[in-house]
Amino acid sequence: MLNTPPARILIGLVAGLAIGVWLTGTAHGEVAVRVAQPVGKLWLDALTMTVVPLVFALLVTGVMEAAREASGGKVAARAIGWFAILLIASTLLAAVTTTLVLRGVPLPPGAAALGEARGAGPVPLGDAHWLDNIIPTNPIRAAADTAMVPLVIFALLFGLGASGIEAEPRAALERVFRGIGQTMLRIVTWVLWIAPVGVFALAVGVGSRMGGAAAGVLAHYVFVVIAACLFATLLCYAAAALFGRISPLTFARAALPSQVIAVSTQSSLASLPAMISAAAPLRVMPATAGIVLPLAVSLFRAASAAANVAVAIYLAQVHAVPLGVTTLVGGAIVAAAVSVAAVGLPAQVSFFAIIAPVCIAMGVPVVLLPVLLAIETLPDIFRTLGNVTADLAVARIVGRVDGAADRA
16 A cells, blocks of 8 residues: 555655654754755656646547547537536636635635745736737747647647548547657656655655644645535536436435445546446436446546646645636636546646646646645545536436437
């Protein structure tokens, strides 16, 4: 158990915080921070350098795959349409609810010291010129400037355009981008292999600045992210009731076995057999469920996208980065889009690779993301719970629209 990557990263976090707190205010503590800070920065830079090529490659291949699935029939096309609707709705809801939660339950006093660990964060698009800059006039420059909103828009358009070209060049192009994505993932895997060292180095500085208040801030962060996941889950119940025309109680009973497996395994894929078995109590034809649910597991992570927005907003509060309405909307759009690229990635890889673009799009420094990675295990339970609930909600909605439930 202690030999697993999450356990090693958590050990690095706890050890770094403990040493930082122990050496606070001492000459040895200042030396330790001066030594640890460049080590942590080098490790973080190694992770950050993969974000733009990884996200672009995964988005292009993800959009091409979604377009290919949508062309396979009406059920798949409707399912993908509802995936997009619920992804956007969940991320926008997360932007609103997380902001309200942080107003009602503000950051602990010790969080101000965390904000001193400020890394380079690009300036987000201003409210006045947001629409002027959302389409990149020079995609290469957008990539060089890590301007995530226009870069994501270009990746989506590129993937859609590539989906309509002739079969031979389309397949060749998809192979190229799959190769780029797999190469970046291999580099990320190498960098994450030494994650305990990088997280330890970053945590020494955090512990030195915050002292014993670090535990309270991390617990507060977990609470906020879990709240965002639960709000996204409630949104799925509401969508199933309103658009799937099923009572919330009936839906809850049908979803419960799948949710239990999701919580215990933290895997949507492991929950898939139970979700397919839920087709009968949901009054969805097995054929419809057999198309929608595997597709949902492959492409759809509504609660994870909502949680990613919550993480970015939380870090914005820590670093005192003001977020306007258009910045929040831009972050929500990026979170919804890049969540498609997260499917199938290991949890440690997807946490940084998918949340970092959201932070960058909102002008939020990413320097603290590796520290939060170490405590992601608990929020990940609620991410999976929400994702599975969303999958079942779409199955019911598409089954209802398809008329399969009525024919049954």
